[in-house]
Amino acid sequence: MKTLIRVTEIWVPNQQRTHLEFFDGLYGELGEFKGASQTMAFAYGEGMPGKAWATRRPVILHSFDNSYFLRTEAASKAGLTAGIALPIFAGDYLQAVIVFFIGDDLDNVGGIEIWSNTPADSFDMGMDDGYYGTAETFEWTARHTKFRPGFGLPGTVWQSGMPCIMQDLLSSKRTLRHDSNVRIGISKGVGIPCSFDSKQALVMTFLSALGTPIARRFEIWVPNEDGSGLRFGAGDCDQMPHLSECHGDATIAPWEGAIGESWKNGIPTVRDNLVFEPGPAARAATSAGLTSMVVIPVIQDGRFKAAVTWYF
Incomplete structure (x- = not known):
């Protein structure tokens, strides 16, 4: 089954906080576009990641032609025609920008x-x-x-x-x-x-x-009562309608797998192979035939509120 989002990228500030540099991404078969992206860096206000950083809000580009987008040729070659960038802030501190690309399928x-x-x-x-x-x-x-x-x-x-x-x-x-x-x-x-x-x-x-x-599965993980772990909050899965029963009392520990990492460092996380991914969420996804995941931390007023996770 095709999914609407074809590429997901994560960009983080460099040590000097002058530019955003490549952190990770899910590219599927678009390895050439990944290669072009890994060499990039975006200044404040530059390109989609820099624009989201500067405006402190999500941005959508419906077309890359004649815009501030800096990878038009590579994106066109990969069949990508639109993009969405979501900044993740902890207070005034930019944690990362996650960018989603959509193809040109009719x-x-x-x-x-x-x-x-x-x-x-x-x-x-x-x-x-x-x-x-x-x-x-x-x-x-x-x-x-x-x-x-x-x-x-x-x-x-x-x-x-x-x-x-x-x-x-x-x-x-x-x-x-x-x-x-x-x-x-x-x-x-x-x-x-x-x-x-x-x-x-x-x-x-x-x-x-x-x-x-x-995506094929969505989940929300939230801190438990004493803040020692994350518990399953809500979810939806095409392959497993009773997702809450599947997870039961499962708990994700700090730094455990992609979800635990995103919780503790406040940076979106991707995994392109869940076979060796630790944690109850990844094990359940693998058993349902899902192979990759995206984790987006939700931070409000400088505090971690939840991790939104989806699987392909």
Whole structure:
């Protein structure tokens, strides 16, 4: 099954904090693009990673041509046509920038959205920008939809300040976009709070379609009561519908596997092979035939809140 995201990259500040340098990535068969990326470094405000660093917010590039993107030739050769960059801050300190690339397939359906609310201007959360592939009707609907706290995926994340996995979007009346969901087959979504400015609330949503999902499994791991480990908070899996029963009372220790690393160092983590990956999450994913993973730490007000994990 094709997934909407074809490449994931992680960029971190160098020791002098003057540039962002390559840290890790998932490239699948696009080894040549990986080679071109590993040699790059981005100054403050330069390229997609630098732009996300400077603006302190997610950025979306719908097309690389005639833009500030610096790898247009390599991306075009790899069949990549759009990108999304998400900065991870701990207070004022940039931890990393994670970048997602999407291909040019004509059957790409799904969504990656940025929603915002400025309390001084509105009580609602509206869409700043979004990528939808060929789902043009859904895009029009999204750009004309507002959410109050607690409603829809953006409003739920906004109200709670926590990441959220929303299932059954095809039947949910709380999405406020039900008709468009049905027409293009968007079935589930993951929302991540990404506010790094007290004057504005920001939420990033990843909408997974039936034909080109974001990933095959989503999980949220949160600190347990005494903060000694991470426990399973929520999840959704195409291969294993009763994911909470699978994980049970499983605990991830500090620095244990990709999730434990991301928890303790505040940097997104990827793994392209889970066979030897430690921890209960990776073992369960491997048993379901999943082979790679992405971990995104959620840090709000300088504190680790959760790890959002997805698997391919």
